[in-house]
Amino acid sequence: MRISAIALNTFREAVRDRILYSILAFALLLIGASAILASLSIGQEGRIIKDLGLASSSLFGAFIAIFLGIGLVFKEIERRTIYAIIAKPIHRFQFLLGKYIGLVLTLLVTVGMMALLVVGLAWAIDGYWTPGLLAAAALDFIALMIVTAVALLFSTFTTPTLSAIFALGVFLIGRLSGDLKIFADQFAGLGLRIIVNGIYLVLPDLSRFQIGSRVVNALPLDSADVTWTVLYGLAYILMLLFLAIGIFQRRDFK
Amino acid sequence: MEPVIEIEGLCKDFRAGFWRRRMRVLHSLDLVVHQGEIFGYLGPNGAGKTTTLKLLTGLILPTAGSAHIMGRDLTDVAAKQHIGFLPENPYFYDYLTGREFLDFCGRLFDLTASDRRDRISRLLRLTEMEEAADRQLRKYSKGMLQRLGLAQALVNDPLLVILDEPMSGLDPLGRKAMRDIILQLKAEGRTIFFSSHILPDVEVLCDRVGILVAGQLRDVGRLDQILKTETESIELTLTHVPAEVVATLQGLAQTPVLEQPDGVLIRLPDEQRLDMALRAALAAGARVISVVPQRVTLEAHFLREVQGAAR
Numbered sequence: 126m127r128i129s130a131i132a133l134n135t136f137r138e139a140v141r142d143r144i145l146y147s148i149l150a151f152a153l154l155l156i157g158a159s160a161i162l163a164s165l166s167i168g169q170e171g172r173i174i175k176d177l178g179l180a181s182s183s184l185f186g187a188f189i190a191i192f193l194g195i196g197l198v199f200k201e202i203e204r205r206t207i208y209a210i211i212a213k214p215i216h217r218f219q220f221l222l223g224k225y226i227g228l229v230l231t232l233l234v235t236v237g238m239m240a241l242l243v244v245g246l247a248w249a250i251d252g253y254w255t256p257g258l259l260a261a262a263a264l265d266f267i268a269l270m271i272v273t274a275v276a277l278l279f280s281t282f283t284t285p286t287l288s289a290i291f292a293l294g295v296f297l298i299g300r301l302s303g304d305l306k307i308f309a310d311q312f313a314g315l316g317l318r319i320i321v322n323g324i325y326l327v328l329p330d331l332s333r334f335q336i337g338s339r340v341v342n343a344l345p346l347d348s349a350d351v352t353w354t355v356l357y358g359l360a361y362i363l364m365l366l367f368l369a370i371g372i373f374q375r376r377d378f379k
Numbered sequence: 380m381e382p383v384i385e386i387e388g389l390c391k392d393f394r395a396g397f398w399r400r401r402m403r404v405l406h407s408l409d410l411v412v413h414q415g416e417i418f419g420y421l422g423p424n425g426a427g428k429t430t431t432l433k434l435l436t437g438l439i440l441p442t443a444g445s446a447h448i449m450g451r452d453l454t455d456v457a458a459k460q461h462i463g464f465l466p467e468n469p470y471f472y473d474y475l476t477g478r479e480f481l482d483f484c485g486r487l488f489d490l491t492a493s494d495r496r497d498r499i500s501r502l503l504r505l506t507e508m509e510e511a512a513d514r515q516l517r518k519y520s521k522g523m524l525q526r527l528g529l530a531q532a533l534v535n536d537p538l539l540v541i542l543d544e545p546m547s548g549l550d551p552l553g554r555k556a557m558r559d560i561i562l563q564l565k566a567e568g569r570t571i572f573f574s575s576h577i578l579p580d581v582e583v584l585c586d587r588v589g590i591l592v593a594g595q596l597r598d599v600g601r602l603d604q605i606l607k608t609e610t611e612s613i614e615l616t617l618t619h620v621p622a623e624v625v626a627t628l629q630g631l632a633q634t635p636v637l638e639q640p641d642g643v644l645i646r647l648p649d650e651q652r653l654d655m656a657l658r659a660a661l662a663a664g665a666r667v668i669s670v671v672p673q674r675v676t677l678e679a680h681f682l683r684e685v686q687g688a689a690r
Contacts, residue, residue: 130486134472141474141515204470209531212436212464212541213487214456377439379393
């Protein structure tokens with residue numbers, strides 16, 4: 126009840142904030158514009174819509190996750206809104222989980238809208254459904270949940286600017302670390318290989334969650350692989366949340 | 380009387396500066412607040428008042444010592460079930476309406492929907508916020524936020540109400556309304572613990588006060604006990620005073636004799652000097668208009684405590 130109250134409140138705050146609408150409007154515009162771009166290509170219209178649409182939805186989803194996530198806790202402390210909340214009979218972990226769930230809910234609605242637009246456009250152009258697109262969007266959504274948890278973790282102990290830099294860094298490296306690892310394993314010397322492998326192990330491997338190109342090219346999906354990826358994502362989120370709670374429990378709200 | 384707040388040896392250190400040096404902002408505080416009293420927690424800015432209130436509400440964690448609220452240790456979240464807290468210069472979520480925010484607060488206490496509805500409409504009436512209830516909080520003035528802050532502090536029907544500077548930022552009307560509400564809360568049997576540096580309000584309201592200076596509790600007690608022992612001076616007003624007697628009176632007075640249109644005003648340090656002044660004046664044919672002993676005001680006492688600590 127208490128966690129859901131915080132979550133609902135976070136969601137309500139977020140959906141009434143103009144920043145969300147600006148990002149969302151821009152994302153929907155870009156996805157819409159990909160339809161124009163698609164019309165310039167011959168025979169590849171559906172493919173371009175799907176590729177660009179999924180990429181935009183993923184990128185703007187990450188923007189929302191990072192830019193709302195970094196202020197999630199910091200803003201509450203800075204504006205002192207947290208004072209009246211923590212003075213009520215609520216555990217600090219309940220507060221943090223509520224904030225997280227509220228933002229994930231916000232993401233679900235916004236990314237859901239983007240995904241539906243992509244699926245709708247692809248259907249209009251191809252003339253047939255591609256349900257795999259929804260699976261790709263769903264898997265990418267788990268990656269966004271990781272990014273949100275990263276932003277939340279930084280938000281519990283540092284300023285929004287630093288949080289944004291760290292979270293963006295984790296997002297970019299996370300998207301590339303899989304490729305970097307393959308690259309390092311093949312070409313790099315021992316030292317660099319250890320460093321790259323270390324980074325790969327510590328930071329989340331977000332590239333695992335990108336199955337868009339397989340879906341677009343109608344390649345088969347390995348269901349075991351997808352299941353492992355989902356489990357990996359959930360485990361990573363839990364670990365980040367535990368860490369964030371551990372820091373948040375000990376904080377003084379000065 | 381049952382103790383509602385029991386604080387024992389409560390200390391708080393903050394780390395500050397580049398080297399993260401420890402600074403003690405609250406020194407071994409011992410304090411008991413009883414059921415049904417209005418306790419005024421006074422001190423200059425930076426004395427540690429807000430720190431104490433934040434410790435009591437779990438916003439910061441103590442370095443040492445303990446505090447119990449109605450017998451429950453502070454670390455027990457259930458202790459907060461019966462506390463209402465109004466932070467200093469409260470600020471809430473911009474995009475919620477007043478009613479939505481109060482409803483949210485009610486949910487945090489696990490109140491049922493019908494309980495929330497009843498309480499919220501009662502509190503909106505009490506704080507005279509009915510008209511603004513459905514406006515978003517970013518459009519609220521400072522005084523309105525303060526009223527809403529009070530309403531959210533009372534949403535759980537608390538036995539203990541903790542108010543951090545409840546009068547700050549309010550106009551005279553708002554202060555009067557806040558005073559009336561605090562007295563009403565006391566009449567309903569609640570305990571009120573509030574910090575303030577607006578001393579006239581404290582004098583009117585409080586059963587007991589504590590004076591905190593530089594993190595140390597300097598004085599605790601009933602206002603009349605703290606102030607009774609100190610009669611600061613006696614003001615004597617006379618008319619028809621011959622000019623040569625004024626000089627004699629000046630010799631006895633604490634401050635220069637004030638010549639007013641309807642007589643002279645003499646401030647005397649004690650009763651002995653008053654006797655002497657009265658005898659001299661009456662012998663010279665002067666008439667007495669008034670003799671008023673000047674009790675030490677809370678403000679003077681407070682200033683003395685603060686200056687004493689600085690020395």
